[in-house]
Amino acid sequence: MPIKILAFDTTTELCSVALMIDHHIYDHKIVASRRHSEEILPMINKLLAEAGVALRSLDCIIFNRGPGSFVGIRIGICVAQGLALGADLPLVEVSSLVVLAQGAWRIFSIKQVISTIDARMGELYCARYYRMSDNNCWRCYNEESILTAETIATDLTCSTILKGSWVLAGTGWNNYVVLKNIKINDTIFLKKIVMSPEAQDMLPLGAQSFRNKMFLTPKQAQPVYLRNKIVST
Known part of the structure; x- marks a missing residue:
């Protein structure tokens, strides 16, 4: 309708x-x-x-x-x-974090997204999403949370599920050196496009x-x- x-x-x-x-x-x-x-x-x-x-x-x-x-x-x-x-x-x-994931899907058509928004004071709002289907349904791997940039970098580096292509959406990725150039074997990160x-x-x-x-x-x-x-x- x-x-x-x-x-x-x-x-x-x-x-x-x-x-x-x-x-x-x-x-x-x-x-x-x-x-x-x-x-x-x-x-x-x-x-x-x-x-x-x-x-x-x-x-x-x-x-x-x-x-x-x-x-x-x-x-x-x-x-x-x-x-x-x-x-x-x-x-x-x-x-707002799911909206970032939806924006990443609109631009890249990639179903795996990590959304961040700079919360200042060295912290970021963060959530990791997977698009379940084409009906705008997103699964959140973890609850929306507020974490330090160092904690996010450590979690990503130690993660065993980050395989394939991911979009790093939001303002947090370019604002902290520890996250700006992060790399993980067997994982392709696309970023700097979906900012807000x-x-x-x-x-x-x-x-x-x-x-x-x-x-x-x-x-x-x-x-x-x-x-x-x-x-x-």
Whole structure:
């Protein structure tokens, strides 16, 4: 059944919005740094106008629950709650780390992905994924976690399951020397392409959850930080 879905992401410096009308995708993104709160609503309104649809005519709104920037996650959830309440729409949540995996699949068509987002203070948000089939279903080998760059490097070097081709997606790989040039025998790593979660990659994930009736009310939308300590800037 054709669906109309809005997705947006504010969890990293990249601010992105995407809209799926049937199978046509409208997409817009900018590097917003600390301007997410100023940019996100005008970007959403512009995309809806471009597609010629009203917010109330959508089937659901997809938001990124994190992990990522503490402030960015809160902005995204507040915007999602406000839009959902105003238009009486259900919400669907996605993880920023799974969104990175979906972006890697879109670019490389490789089913094995390790996603990282730089959490600062020498740590990274990290998860390892395998794409089960072509229906946007990802299996997480380990729980989403926050680890030091050295721990991730050690885990990868000692791993017995890293065979074949993997995509190293996210900002963490280029920000730490111990991870930047990591090599493992019999393993091919592709990286430096998928850097930030993008709203267009939230659409297939959210559409799958929507079809499975995995909805949230605005009150149920909660952030996932993985770390309770706020980074000082």
